[in-house]
Amino acid sequence: MPELPEVETVCRTIRPHLVGRRIERVEVRERRLRRPVDPDLAARLTGRVIADVRRRAKYVLIDVGEGEDWAVHLGMSGRLCVGDPPSDLSHVHVVVSFDRGPGLYYRDPRRFGLMILAKEGEGLGELGVEPLGEHFSAELLWRLRKRHRRLAVKSLLMDARRIVGVGNIYANEALFEAGIRPGRRYGRVTRAEVERLAEAVPAVLRRAIESGGSSLLDYRDGEGREGGFQGSFRVYDRVGEPCQACGALIRGRIVGGRGSYYCPRCQS
DNA sequence: ATTCCAACCTGATAGC
């Protein structure tokens, strides 16, 4: 679910409710996430004052001072919402209350999410370039091409060790915008196409953020609202529908184990 | 070193 635009939206929507709040109580109801939650997490967080909330890759980073971040990954079905948890607490794994104002809860039916408390910048593994940052460019993509000639271009876009934040939805959408088929070997992508891709990736992500992200099933922002970008998909999950640009029927195939979608006329 | 793929888990949906 949550790719960069969704995580960014969550950060923006929880930030005003959390900054300056002192963590009063943390209840971990289910420790079995993708990696087990530290048994001491609640104790380590209690009493901390939240200094900031920001995003890195697909992580929500809650700055709890002393150089440490409470990093939350939403996996496929995670939600981080401000307010009281729903009366049905199933899949609500963590509930937080503060010295004042509304609480915060984490819900994740599939438990592919992750939650750690670590020194700033640590514990998140190898993370690549931010596609909305200054280091993302055609030059970078061209450089990466040298080392990944055999890889499908879409798989490269989705490899968080190289480029972060781009998941299955936005990889498909950006490749449509750049006119490149998802399964094309990266070594066969031309310089001109790389230039288009370098424009398309941040453009798609920015538009999605403006719409509050995409809600398929589980995603909600920090205030419980659905995103709106799912109504703007050009190719994602649209097999058999006409391309909005040329009318050809959208096709689907598996690339790198993930559902991939493209217009056979607009994308080569 | 790079690439591929199964695995993790629950729920929604499609087909019979």
Add this chain to the structure above:
DNA sequence: TGCTATCAGGTTGGAA
């Protein structure tokens, strides 16, 4: 209605 099979926004570890 109900059962089964398939698929889903992500990441990872191990094999090829």
